[in-house]
Amino acid sequence: MAQLYENFNTTNQTSPHFEAHLNFAKPISQSTCGLINVLNLENRCNHAKTACLEHVYIFEYTSFYYCNLYSNDVSRTLGIALLIGICIFQFWLEAITTAQFFCPALTEVCRMLHMNENVAGATILAFGNGAPDFFTSIVGLWSDSRHIYTETSSATLFVSVFVAGVIVYTRPFSIEPAFFLRDSGFVLLYTIYVDYVVKANENNIRLVDSICMSLIYLVYILVIIVDQYLLLRKRRLLMAQAAKMEAEKVSDEPIPMLEEAQRLPAYKSTMGMFDDDPPPKEEHLWWQLFQALNSLHCATFKKRSHVVQLYIVLQWIPTFILRLLIPRINLEDSEYQWSKLLCSLQFVLTPTFVTFAFWQTKSLFLNIPVFIVVAVVCVPLCVYAYLHTRVDVIPDWYHYMTIMSIISCVFVIYAVAREIIVVLETLGLALKRSNTFIGCTFFTWGNGLGDLITNLALARQGYPRMAYAACFGAPVFSCFVSVALPLLYKTIVSPTGVTLNTEGTIGENTSVLVIIGCSANVLYALTTNFMLRRNVGLLGIIIYILFLVLVVANEFQLLHSYGTDHLLDSNRYELEFGVV
Numbered sequence: 201m202a203q204l205y206e207n208f209n210t211t212n213q214t215s216p217h218f219e220a221h222l223n224f225a226k227p228i229s230q231s232t233c234g235l236i237n238v239l240n241l242e243n244r245c246n247h248a249k250t251a252c253l254e255h256v257y258i259f260e261y262t263s264f265y266y267c268n269l270y271s272n273d274v275s276r277t278l279g280i281a282l283l284i285g286i287c288i289f290q291f292w293l294e295a296i297t298t299a300q301f302f303c304p305a306l307t308e309v310c311r312m313l314h315m316n317e318n319v320a321g322a323t324i325l326a327f328g329n330g331a332p333d334f335f336t337s338i339v340g341l342w343s344d345s346r347h348i349y350t351e352t353s354s355a356t357l358f359v360s361v362f363v364a365g366v367i368v369y370t371r372p373f374s375i376e377p378a379f380f381l382r383d384s385g386f387v388l389l390y391t392i393y394v395d396y397v398v399k400a401n402e403n404n405i406r407l408v409d410s411i412c413m414s415l416i417y418l419v420y421i422l423v424i425i426v427d428q429y430l431l432l433r434k435r436r437l438l439m440a441q442a443a444k445m446e447a448e449k450v451s452d453e454p455i456p457m458l459e460e461a462q463r464l465p466a467y468k469s470t471m472g473m474f475d476d477d478p479p480p481k482e483e484h485l486w487w488q489l490f491q492a493l494n495s496l497h498c499a500t501f502k503k504r505s506h507v508v509q510l511y512i513v514l515q516w517i518p519t520f521i522l523r524l525l526i527p528r529i530n531l532e533d534s535e536y537q538w539s540k541l542l543c544s545l546q547f548v549l550t551p552t553f554v555t556f557a558f559w560q561t562k563s564l565f566l567n568i569p570v571f572i573v574v575a576v577v578c579v580p581l582c583v584y585a586y587l588h589t590r591v592d593v594i595p596d597w598y599h600y601m602t603i604m605s606i607i608s609c610v611f612v613i614y615a616v617a618r619e620i621i622v623v624l625e626t627l628g629l630a631l632k633r634s635n636t637f638i639g640c641t642f643f644t645w646g647n648g649l650g651d652l653i654t655n656l657a658l659a660r661q662g663y664p665r666m667a668y669a670a671c672f673g674a675p676v677f678s679c680f681v682s683v684a685l686p687l688l689y690k691t692i693v694s695p696t697g698v699t700l701n702t703e704g705t706i707g708e709n710t711s712v713l714v715i716i717g718c719s720a721n722v723l724y725a726l727t728t729n730f731m732l733r734r735n736v737g738l739l740g741i742i743i744y745i746l747f748l749v750l751v752v753a754n755e756f757q758l759l760h761s762y763g764t765d766h767l768l769d770s771n772r773y774e775l776e777f778g779v780v
Contacts, residue, residue, distance in 0.1 A: 236266065237632055244270065257618045261286075261626040276630070283627045284642075287620065291646035293518055294616045299650075301522065302609035304529045308602045349394060350707035351639040352682040353714055356675040357747060358648040360387055361717035363655055364671040365740025368732045370656065371664040377730050381722065382427070383672035386420050388718050390679040395711040398701055405701045407691040413684035420676055485541050488591060492528075492539035495519045525553055526608040527601040538594050543601070544586040548578045550604055554611045620646070636706050637755040641748075668732075705760075709750050717743045 233252040236244050245267040252262040261283065269279030393416065397409045496516050501509060527546050556571035563569050589595050620643075628638040651674065655667035690699035717740055724736045753759045 233262065234629070236262075236629060241270070257622050258615070259619070259622075261623055262629065265626060265630055280627070280630050283623055283630060287623045287627065287642065287646065290616050290620045290623065291649070292515075294613055294620070295650045296515075296519070297522060297526075297609055297612045297616070301526045301528070301605060302613065305602050305605040305609060308529045308599060309606075312599065312602070347636055347639060347702050347707060348686060349398070349683050349701055350636060350703050350710055351643060352678055353391065353707065353710040354640040354644045354747075355648055355678060355682075356387065356391065357710055357714045357717065357744060358644050359651050359671050360384075360675050360714065361721075361740045362744035363648065363652050364668055364721070365737040365744070366652065367655055367659045367664055367667050367671065367737070369734050369737030369741065371659045372731075372733045372737075373664045373668075374729075374731045375665055375668060375725065377725075378427070379669060380672075380725060380730065382423060383669060383676065384718050384722055386416070386423075386676045387672055387679075388715060388722075390416055390676065390683075391711055391714045391718075394679070394683060395708075395715075398703065403701050403703070404698050405687050405691060407688075407697045410684060410688040410691045410699075414680065414688055417676065417680035417684065485591060488539045489541045492542050493520050493523050495523070522612070525550055526612070527605040529599075529602055529605055540586070540589045540591045543589060543598070544582050546601075546604070547581040547585050548575055550608050551575075551578050554608065557611060557615060633755060637751060640706055640710070640751050706751055706754055709747065709754075713743055713747050 233248075236247050236252070239247055245263070248263040248266040249260075252260075256262075265279050265283065269275045269282070390413075394413060397405060397413075401409070496512060501512060504512065524542070525546070527543070527550070552571050552575040555574045556569075559570045624638050624643055625635065627642070628635055631638075651670070655670055658664070658667035658670075687699060687701060691697055720739060720743075721736060724739075725732060750759075
């Protein structure tokens, strides 16, 4: 990209000079969709249909808004409210898919691989919690108007500073020094290193820089494994000491023991005890299907409040579709979750739906669409599953459905993430706000609201240490999948081995406040013997509120962001103060 220069006239039209821009408040890209708000009202509909095609994945939100909801102020307000509602629904759909389908499937993978809980939590299960961020960053690879690093830093600030502050303010506690310093240290390391690389190379990221970013997370995993080894060795020493003291009957006082780091149990099949029994009658086959798909239970529905009842009714249809397309894992938890007919149908429905969504316009020989070929090929699997399963027993091969469940979840999360990006871009055009502002506010809140609710609930239930640790462990993985991996991919495919990483005008503010917030937590913990009180929680909340004030003030041009204030240009001081 060519360097952009702006004519800065600093002394009343007498001494104009030019300064180079490194950060852009409104990113420059090849798309002309951003020019839609400077056109005449009668031309905006046609412009949205022709120039905003890159903002389309499933639905054309931009053309729908400018062609149907842009005639007057009332319709425009309703259109903006509709876009916000759609965005909230998509964030909810993304969260419910991750929590109810994707994470259980990844947990089953951990059981099948006999992975240790700590290693699984830092790798596979962390991928489940960070899946929305990961797929959003994948979508951002082809978007020239988004700032992935700024959005990731904003999410890190929200989780590691604001959510952590709310947890400490709600439930003060003492924290384990080693794990706290490890997790918060890696968050600081990621932020400082990426910020240094961006500034040192003037936003040009080289291949060696992106490799180093990726290696930081691998080192983090290695440190976790070493910590686990040291924990096991310490446990063995304590057990040996306890056995020796018991043998010598030195003291009857209990010896403090560390929790045993057990491995996740392997998948237990329910098949085998009924092999010799005759198959039961299948008179409840359709009722079993309905119970597996239904999320509306009359027994508990009547006891709920009217607001909760309205929420249950609204979420029934999307939940029904998700249960139909995504195989459920860990079915032993509920009596009506297993359905022979649903399992058989999913052998056809799931591959066909995924293929239709990705390659609906593709065709093979004789112009037969790909999804029809996939449906025909999967019919024998459906028949085999129906003939070799029972209504009362989960088959021993069902845990292999985990693979199909993960593929389905990946598609749903990816598709929803793409739609979220499209809706947010349309919302930014409708509100006449920059993508940086939308990414640091609506996008961050949408992805971080689940962390806030989950971690705060854990803290109130008496697990503040677990909730607080999650506020630092998750951002490390998010930095890896949202910043390091996309930049590594872009530098590899780049002919020059260099890719451009833009921050927007607020990116440097975000990095600085993340460093200040995390460093303040570390310094406070060191000076109070790792006793976290309400005042440090209040400090984190204030830091995030200050960040929001800076974002809003920058967006409405009330002040310059840090690093982009041209009042600090050297030429201005030379001219104003007569310095030669």
